[in-house]
Amino acid sequence: MMKALVYHGPGQRGWDTVDDPTIIDRTDIVVRIDTSTICGSDLHILNGDVPETTPGTVLGHEAVGTVQEIGSSVSTLAVGDRVLMSCISSCGRCRFCKEARYGQCLDGGWIFGHLIDGLQAEYARVPFAENSVYKIPEQLSDEQVLFLADILPTAYEVGVLNGKVSPGDVVVVVGAGPIGLAAMLTASLYTPGRIVAIDLADSRLESARLFGADATINNGREDALAQIMELTDGMGADVAFEAVGVPATFELATELIRPGGRVANIGVHGHSATLHLEKLWTRDITITTGLVDTRTIPQLMSIVASGRLDPTVFATHHVPLEDTMSAYDTFADATNTGALKVVLNGTESDRSSQALVGATSAG
Numbered sequence: 558m559m560k561a562l563v564y565h566g567p568g569q570r571g572w573d574t575v576d577d578p579t580i581i582d583r584t585d586i587v588v589r590i591d592t593s594t595i596c597g598s599d600l601h602i603l604n605g606d607v608p609e610t611t612p613g614t615v616l617g618h619e620a621v622g623t624v625q626e627i628g629s630s631v632s633t634l635a636v637g638d639r640v641l642m643s644c645i646s647s648c649g650r651c652r653f654c655k656e657a658r659y660g661q662c663l664d665g666g667w668i669f670g671h672l673i674d675g676l677q678a679e680y681a682r683v684p685f686a687e688n689s690v691y692k693i694p695e696q697l698s699d700e701q702v703l704f705l706a707d708i709l710p711t712a713y714e715v716g717v718l719n720g721k722v723s724p725g726d727v728v729v730v731v732g733a734g735p736i737g738l739a740a741m742l743t744a745s746l747y748t749p750g751r752i753v754a755i756d757l758a759d760s761r762l763e764s765a766r767l768f769g770a771d772a773t774i775n776n777g778r779e780d781a782l783a784q785i786m787e788l789t790d791g792m793g794a795d796v797a798f799e800a801v802g803v804p805a806t807f808e809l810a811t812e813l814i815r816p817g818g819r820v821a822n823i824g825v826h827g828h829s830a831t832l833h834l835e836k837l838w839t840r841d842i843t844i845t846t847g848l849v850d851t852r853t854i855p856q857l858m859s860i861v862a863s864g865r866l867d868p869t870v871f872a873t874h875h876v877p878l879e880d881t882m883s884a885y886d887t888f889a890d891a892t893n894t895g896a897l898k899v900v901l902n903g904t905e906s907d908r909s910s911q912a913l914v915g916a917t918s919a920g
């Protein structure tokens with residue numbers, strides 16, 4: 558038996574004793590979870606916004622672990638390998654996987670902690686393992702790669718790459734939560750001319766400065782559209798990322814873009830938003846949507862290894878895995894706790910993370 562964070566229906570979760578995961582399919586592996594984290598989508602599930610997740614499911618889809626057992630057809634992974642689990646599982650064989658659109662995989666996609674048991678646990682079963690996990694270079698700590706499971710590739714693929722950020726661009730990021738901040742961090746790899754962050758909370762705008770924003774606008778107090786026009790000589794932004802997921806911020810993103818510009822939607826939307834085609838039809842703009850494929854994990858991992866990208870800045874809090882229940886409270890109350898990502902350290906978590914547990918108390 559092992560411990561895991563189990564969803565018990567809207568608003569209810571427990572740190573429960575459950576059966577150990579086992580190999581079911583030949584392509585599975587079982588991993589010991591060394592380091593894990595909590596995501597905004599876990600809170601969506603707990604809010605009852607994700608009805609397909611059934612009570613009894615272990616939550617979590619971002620983790621680093623050590624291979625304990627391998628299925629009979631797994632040949633590229635071995636017991637003892639240290640691996641990053643992607644939030645996206647990929648069968649490697651369906652039409653979408655053949656196009657590297659792993660997020661759309663017909664048998665996989667986002668299934669961890671959603672449709673199958675997830676990764677906020679002592680152990681986990683990982684399906685389609687050879688196509689879905691990434692071996693971690695020895696010199697990188699768990700925490701240096703942990704956020705490559707989801708938020709960094711999401712911001713990079715769905716934001717920066719879909720938005721075709723180019724050197725010199727004015728990039729406006731609407732929403733400075735973890736995903737918006739990850740978009741600023743990865744947009745910086747392309748030497749934009751200027752990154753502007755828009756948010757309602759001054760605390761998040763302060764974080765935005767640390768993550769690469771050159772200018773910040775509080776659109777609770779200021780007219781964001783007028784400010785962007787002033788910053789761009791009345792032209793508008795080259796690229797806008799929507800990183801909130803509400804109708805008003807999507808509409809703002811389409812308003813502040815220059816003719817020929819790109820709006821990349823990253824936010825998770827629960828309601829319909831108005832597309833103002835009566836204004837936009839002449840403006841040559843491109844709007845993209847997407848679910849992360851995590852196909853850029855190897856690329857991002859090598860950028861981290863080169864020292865040009867430091868994802869550890871997201872780790873505001875460190876909590877032992879067995880305190881996952883309180884870690885949820887800390888993460889959900891981000892306005893007061895300042896939490897960006899809460900790192901859950903298993904007992905076998907690597908030494909650099911362990912050292913950090915002692916070094917940082919409550920962020």
Ligand SMILES: [Zn+2]
Binds near residue numbers: 596597619644
């Ligand atoms: Zn996530």
Ligand SMILES: [Zn+2]
Binds near residue numbers: 650651654665
């Ligand atoms: Zn597939």
